[in-house]
Amino acid sequence: MKVAITSADTFVAPYIQEMLGDSAVLVPEESLADPLALDALLTPCSGLIHINSRPVDTSVDRNDRDAYISMRESSRPILDAVDRHGALHLVIIGTLRVHPQWEPGEAYYGDDSTLAPRDTAAEGQLWMEENALERAEAERPVSIVRASNVQGVPLEGPPGNGLLHRWAEECQIGWINIPGDGSDIKDFVHVQDLVRVVDAVLSNPPPTRDSIAVGSGKGITMEELAGIYNSRTGCDTEFGQNDVGEVFGMVDAWALQDRFGFKPEISLEEMIEEAFEAAGH
Template sequence: MSGDARDEDGAAGKDPGGSTGKAPAQTGKVVVTGAAGFIGSHLVESLRRGGAHVVGIDRKASWTEREIQPSATMGSLHAIRGDLAFSDLAECLEDASVVFHLAALPGVRPSWTQFPEYLHCNVLATQRLMDACVRAGVPRVVMASSSSVYGGAEGRMSEDDLPRPLSPYGVTKLAAERLALAFAARRDAALTVSALRFFTVYGPGQRPDMFISRVIGAALQGRPIEVYGDGTQVRDFVHVFDIVRALTLAAGAPGRGSTVLNVGTGSASSVNEVLALTGELTGVRPDVRYGAARIGDVRCTTADVSRAERRLGFTARTPLRAGLATQVEWARRTLTASPHAPTTGGGRIGMTPTDRA
């Protein structure tokens, strides 16, 4: 229902983008689906540090049901393990001021062969959650969508562009987005929806199959890196700290209208730039093996972030080098803690829409 969880020792630490321009703190009861995932774990920590009472839902076996009482520095956490498509959600949504819907099954390649599971996790689960939110009178839902809904568009991608997903994964993310907006448009619904289309999210705790995790892992473990294409293809890499700030800004934004917003940096970096920066930060020059580009590989994804700037006052503030440094530090700690358990997947590194959030 979410991406891979990070351990508690893998907390991100200091925001490399600085402390200015913080999103408003959420207070009261807040619900996070996909709470054990990459983004979800960062969000839960941030919300608790702001004093919120967090109800975290995830279906991972590693997500242990527990109740953590509030302290002088942290809000409480009620952890619930369950599947949104089957669970009774009424009690956990009662009196919630906002629901952050991050639960989803990620990945493009598996979606071609495991489509029923993607329908279950990304579409049916969203339908049941939104129906429960309407019944519970939840005022706002902030959900994670994806730049994968744009498909093969070249250049800067705008929310006004016609979505053209090129994979079953992208289709399910677009369907979930439209489902949420449809529920918000019901006359009997008190809620508004902010659907945030994340571009390529990276940072401490990133899923091990993702591009940057694999590059860093290969460098630290002395393995060669095989890259599809010549490495000049580019992506809009946005740090998870900025993603969390965008989520909380969307939750506290004034106005009652539902909206779709891109969340990225507005600029793009190439695969070769990431490889070079990783080499500088790890002290290991990557052993790159270039191969043929794959059919359907998109040359460029860059977010048009003007709408998020206007609606939320959001601007990504984590430079790529500083953001990569946080992930390299986390990967080093993880490898030191478990030197015989690789933290990254093997195989070739591609830059198809699989690598988008």
């Protein structure tokens, strides 16, 4: 059977398409406004993957009210199409920003973490998630996938995505901008490992509904990470920079391993090396 993918995302979606191969059915943006065209695309499909991490228009700020409206309205046609389909597994991929910012001593991110969107785009993300979960049935199960700090190079080539790549670019001008005081922890996951989780989710749909957090289960402080970049390039480390929009904290990797037998294949060291190569070091 085929699996449909909403095509607005240009980073994760191409990797998913590559993983699916001939089974992938790309849903053009214009088809979302045409129920007949959308239904025709979904007819041969057993699954639908929707990237629900931010507004389609990337120029819209995450805290702009238009972000919520845009994400809500772009998700309505998908939710309605799933209702019209006889049997379809809906997989919604978003971020951990629907949870409060993690603090030291708190439990790791997991399926029972508190829901409290930290910005307007996260409100839009959660609106679709909650509406999808309410409609979930045995024939139309719903899987929510919330990813940690996803790193990697788009299939079309550099620049790379994520803080590791941003720092690899910045250190070429002599310094890196470190969000916060350096004590905060990040859990990095490579886009290819995220796609492996999506593949596992498609192969093992829940009875009706499921929510999972995706990360490596390993954290590193910003100070420790900055030390790696400093020792490699001699760059200065500028602490105390704006940390708005950053996702700190760790994911409960045990839940991923228990549910899907998943362990990350790409280490932090390999992600850092990829970032330096992509930046031309």
